[in-house]
Amino acid sequence: MNLRGWIDRWKLRTKFVLPISFILVCSILVVSAYLIERQEEGFHLGLETNGETMVRILAMQAESGVLFEDRQELEELLEKFSVFEDIRCAMIYNREGELLSQLGEWDDNSTVRLREINLSNDPEDASSRDFYVEDSAGAVFIEFNYPVMTRVEKLDRENLGITGGIDPSLTRTFVREHLGDIKLVLSLENVNKSIAEARLTAIILTLLVVAVTIVFIAFIVRFVTKPVKMLVDVTDQVARGDLSQRVHLKQHDEIGQLANTFNKMIGSLQQSRNEIEDYNRTLEEKIIQRTLELEDAQAQLIQSEKMSAIGQLAAGVAHELNNPLGGILGYAQFALEKMKKKSPGEFGDKEVNAFIRYLTDIETQARRCKAIVQNLLRFSRSRRETEFDDVNVNATIEDTVTFVEHQLHMSQIELKLETDADLPVIQGNGGQLQQVFTNLIINAMHASAPGTCITIKSRYSPALGEFGGAVELQFIDRGSGIEPENIKKIFEPFFTTKEVGKGTGLGLSVSYGIIKDHGGEIKVDSIIGQGTTFTLILPVQKPADASDTSKEKLGTQPDAQV
Amino acid sequence: MARILVVDDSLVIRNLLVEYLSDQGHQVDTAIDGQEGIEKALDGDYDAILCDLHMPRKNGYQVFTEVIAHRPQSRFIMTDSLPDELARMAQEAGAYGCLTKPFDLDEVTRTLEKILAVTKSI
Ligand SMILES: Nc1ncnc2c1ncn2[C@@H]1O[C@H](COP(=O)(O)OP(=O)(O)OP(=O)(O)O)[C@@H](O)[C@H]1O
Ligand SMILES: [Mg+2]
Numbered sequence: 001m002n003l004r005g006w007i008d009r010w011k012l013r014t015k016f017v018l019p020i021s022f023i024l025v026c027s028i029l030v031v032s033a034y035l036i037e038r039q040e041e042g043f044h045l046g047l048e049t050n051g052e053t054m055v056r057i058l059a060m061q062a063e064s065g066v067l068f069e070d071r072q073e074l075e076e077l078l079e080k081f082s083v084f085e086d087i088r089c090a091m092i093y094n095r096e097g098e099l100l101s102q103l104g105e106w107d108d109n110s111t112v113r114l115r116e117i118n119l120s121n122d123p124e125d126a127s128s129r130d131f132y133v134e135d136s137a138g139a140v141f142i143e144f145n146y147p148v149m150t151r152v153e154k155l156d157r158e159n160l161g162i163t164g165g166i167d168p169s170l171t172r173t174f175v176r177e178h179l180g181d182i183k184l185v186l187s188l189e190n191v192n193k194s195i196a197e198a199r200l201t202a203i204i205l206t207l208l209v210v211a212v213t214i215v216f217i218a219f220i221v222r223f224v225t226k227p228v229k230m231l232v233d234v235t236d237q238v239a240r241g242d243l244s245q246r247v248h249l250k251q252h253d254e255i256g257q258l259a260n261t262f263n264k265m266i267g268s269l270q271q272s273r274n275e276i277e278d279y280n281r282t283l284e285e286k287i288i289q290r291t292l293e294l295e296d297a298q299a300q301l302i303q304s305e306k307m308s309a310i311g312q313l314a315a316g317v318a319h320e321l322n323n324p325l326g327g328i329l330g331y332a333q334f335a336l337e338k339m340k341k342k343s344p345g346e347f348g349d350k351e352v353n354a355f356i357r358y359l360t361d362i363e364t365q366a367r368r369c370k371a372i373v374q375n376l377l378r379f380s381r382s383r384r385e386t387e388f389d390d391v392n393v394n395a396t397i398e399d400t401v402t403f404v405e406h407q408l409h410m411s412q413i414e415l416k417l418e419t420d421a422d423l424p425v426i427q428g429n430g431g432q433l434q435q436v437f438t439n440l441i442i443n444a445m446h447a448s449a450p451g452t453c454i455t456i457k458s459r460y461s462p463a464l465g466e467f468g469g470a471v472e473l474q475f476i477d478r479g480s481g482i483e484p485e486n487i488k489k490i491f492e493p494f495f496t497t498k499e500v501g502k503g504t505g506l507g508l509s510v511s512y513g514i515i516k517d518h519g520g521e522i523k524v525d526s527i528i529g530q531g532t533t534f535t536l537i538l539p540v541q542k543p544a545d546a547s548d549t550s551k552e553k554l555g556t557q558p559d560a561q562v
Numbered sequence: 563m564a565r566i567l568v569v570d571d572s573l574v575i576r577n578l579l580v581e582y583l584s585d586q587g588h589q590v591d592t593a594i595d596g597q598e599g600i601e602k603a604l605d606g607d608y609d610a611i612l613c614d615l616h617m618p619r620k621n622g623y624q625v626f627t628e629v630i631a632h633r634p635q636s637r638f639i640m641t642d643s644l645p646d647e648l649a650r651m652a653q654e655a656g657a658y659g660c661l662t663k664p665f666d667l668d669e670v671t672r673t674l675e676k677i678l679a680v681t682k683s684i
Pocket of ligand 2: 439442443503507508
């Protein structure tokens with residue numbers, strides 16, 4: 001981890017307090033170290049001066065004692081000096097170096113000279129030199145040496161006899177004479193003690209000042225960073241989405257301004273968020289409304305497509321109905337006519353058999369009419385009902401075929417049913433599926449040439465669909481096929497290649513919607529000139545996610561009559 | 563009695579007309595679609611042709627025009643489920659009548675009689 005990154009992670013307070021305290025402590029330490037140093041020097045200097053003074057006084061006072069070698073007197077003199085605590089020892093020697101008197105024990109041989117002090121004494125004079133010395137125990141002392149001098153009046157003996165009685169100032173000379181030496185050793189103990197005390201005091205004071213300063217800085221920094229922290233806290237809450245938060249600061253400095261700006265910013269943020277939420281809410285409502293409208297439109301589309309399909313079918317259905325009706329009417333009239341010609345008893349076996357044949361035909365044709373009418377009703381009635389029910393797909397295909405049979409017959413197109421008899425019942429809307437099948441067959445028919453064949457296949461695929469598999473249907477024609485560029489468009493509403501009046505272009509788009517409603521799929525494969533196959537996949541169970549729109553919303557509307 | 567050709571793709575109608583017209587003493591032939599109708603009409607000498615208008619392989623109007631083109635004296639009675647464009651065109655082109663299904667047998671008889679009367683009078 002590099003230093004910068006590490007420092008960057010510090011809190012603001014640390015960033016302030018740490019460097020400031022560091023600089024502060026450093027400067028205090030430097031200053032006090034300097035002061036202590038100066039103080040030490042001062043103490044030493046004081047002791048040196050004291051020692052010098054003392055040794056001089058001693059030398060002056062010892063003059064007569066040394067001169068007369070009065071040991072008693074010297075003893076008393078030294079005794080007087082013993083009141084100075086700093087004196088380790090004092091020694092008085094005569095000119096020959098013989099020790100006359102001594103205060104305290106001292107052994108010159110066991111000490112080492114550290115350095116010489118240059119006070120006012122004459123450096124030439126070996127007897128007046130001062131040194132710092134250290135004894136074998138490591139204690140440091142100051143050693144002062146000073147000569148004991150006397151003033152001697154020197155009389156000129158030659159001039160004494162000749163010039164007796166002349167001005168004595170001309171003949172008297174004074175000579176300073178070296179009588180002996182004094183060695184004074186002062187102990188640094190007291191000075192060192194004072195220095196140590198001073199140093200301790202200085203350190204304690206330094207620490208105290210540092211501590212107080214740090215506390216003070218911390219306090220100030222806290223004072224500065226507290227609003228920042230508050231700002232950070234509120235920002236955090238705002239970032240989590242709570243836009244009701246505000247920073248409450250009374251100060252008017254930069255941070256106060258920042259807080260104000262921040263509050264304003266959140267204010268407008270909150271406002272625009274509210275607006276967006278409002279907008280979203282109305283948008284949702286609008287979408288629901290539009291969806292309903294769209295569903296309605298789709299239902300109407302299905303309806304109108306069915307109307308058009310019915311229109312297309314009308315001719316076929318008319319033929320379909322009128323032929324059996326013609327049979328019924330004809331046979332009934334024929335039979336009546338015959339019956340009127342003879343009385344009941346006169347009919348022979350041959351005639352009775354003919355009657356039976358006529359009546360059987362009438363019955364058959366009437367049933368056929370009934371089937372056609374019911375089928376038509378089934379188809380038209382379920383326009384808006386999207387109720388799902390059990391649907392037998394094969395039966396629905398057969399029903400559809402009765403509608404279109406005549407038209408196929410007219411176009412000489414053969415219809416082959418290759419249905420799987422074991423098809424499961426599916427969930428669906430029979431009428432709607434019939435609409436899809438009708439459209440697919442009519443489309444195939446329109447595309448097919450006379451003499452060709454349309455095949456409808458059905459089979460069960462257990463693997464398809466979610467539960468229970470799916471029914472797969474194929475509507476195969478050998479017709480014109482679909483242009484590749486049109487393949488994508490055929491499911492669009494109003495796409496048609498048929499002449500006006502023949503096709504509305506709604507068939508496949510409506511079929512697509514219906515199949516999607518069933519949770520199924522519709523696919524197309526086509527080769528130009530060879531034919532087209534439409535494949536339908538209809539799940540046995542409608543998957544839960546398939547659009548279930550119309551069920552509640554449209555199912556409640558009253559049924560319009562077709 | 564007369565020779566009559568019934569051209570209709572509906573089995574019921576063919577059976578009915580055969581039964582009824584035979585009973586009346588006519589000789590009846592049938593054709594099941596337009597193409598067969600044309601072939602038979604041109605082949606045999608029929609006094610009247612009852613022809614449906616909507617049929618596979620040539621509709622009734624085509625049968626009418628093609629047969630008339632070769633045998634202008636042929637007499638057609640058209641039948642139709644819905645009186646539509648084809649029926650109008652056939653009548654304008656000279657068909658003797660148009661019966662709308664389901665038709666009464668009386669109507670068939672009446673129309674036939676008219677035609678046969680004309681045929682005889684020639
Ligand atoms: N089996 C097919 N073979 C060839 N072309 C087809 C086939 N099925 C559909 N088409 C093409 O797709 C177009 C759209 O079909 P769709 O059923 O949607 O409308 P339409 O049949 O033209 O009119 P409507 O069904 O409303 O009467 C058709 O016009 C036709 O060109
Ligand atoms: Mg269509």
